[in-house]
Amino acid sequence: MACDGRGRPLAILLTPGQRDDGICAQPLLERIRVPRAGLGRPRCRPDQVVADKAYSSRGLRAYFRRRGIPHTIPEKTDQQRHRHNRGRHGGRPPAFDRQIYRRRNIVASYEAAVSLASFLLWARSV
Template sequence: MSRLQTLSDAEWDLIEDFMPSSDGRRGRRFSDHRLVVEGIIYRYRTGVAWRDLPAEFGPWQTVWKRHRRFAGDGTWDKVLTALLTRADTMGVIDWDVAVDSTIARAHQHATNTRRLAGAPSNYMMQMPEPVDHAIGRSRGGLSTKVHQLCDGKGRPMVIAVGPGQGSDSKMFPHLLAAVRVPRDGVGRPRTTPDAVLADKAYSSRAHRTLLRSRGITAVIAEPRDQQSNRKRRGSRGGRPPLTDPGRYVKRHVIENSFERFKQWRGLATRYDKLASTYRAAVLLRAILLWLPALTERP
């Protein structure tokens, strides 16, 4: 397979039907979707500027505008949801899910747009562009934080982006609420994992209560300060939370997932001015991580 081609024929067949057929505003029919998608993948995989795309993908303006369109109309959200439905039907989703976040440094080309820092925004699903463009200042400088919930094999199920200084703990209820895998046919979507694996940043009584109320096993490490406070209070501190060591060792799958994400240079460093276009690229990478499991022969 050429370095300009990433998708196999079988993988393209799974997502082709979800590509928009025309521009609804002008009625102009789209063409060469596969070539354009390959151009988008190449751009984020290599981290080149849009203007530097190889001529084999056609005019770079076409590739960029199509990516912007897919980011705005939720195309990649629809594709990922459809793939999750197929994966659930095939029984390949591991419902011991893991949650965490990773930082992507924002390049200077991504930070020269006016933004309103500190304003409340929802970075979860299809929505207007957040006023801060999901860029904030953390210890490493201007950055974006990618929040992710993945299945037990490190394949993304829910993705959100936020400013680099954003709290992992505050984002957790939103990530959990966004778990929704429709059934293939009749039946309610599945919204409840078997267990949630998370590090100490997600340890709180509120989160454990939320998981317990939904019948989800909490596999979350307890930090030392919480242990000390509980012991200091004696019997009023309650019992130590139970953590399954056999399950907790699987938490590394989400770190492996982020490692695969950052093999794409255009994701490891954010060059996009808009949060919606950057998140769309992260979704596209997530889709490519699911496709091999859905096209393998039994």
């Protein structure tokens, strides 16, 4: 699920449980369409992406750069080691802001709302 800063859903993509989250990120972001207040095309690019380590990949970071989307995603430990082992050819570490990263848990409140709605649907049918 992609949501705004207040936990309101922008796009939802249902995937199998064994599917890697990082693979599904790009198709999920492609679904975002936020209508404008006036005339014009709907917005389809988020202001910022905040995600956990499951979304840390070179391919996804390159996708964000191509689309001009700022992102805050921690680097996986094995990626850090690989970059350090390559020395000066390993490049710089990706930018990371801890204050912004703390906001990623807003999605959890929406997950709770989905669980509650599911419970209410079952309760009505019994």
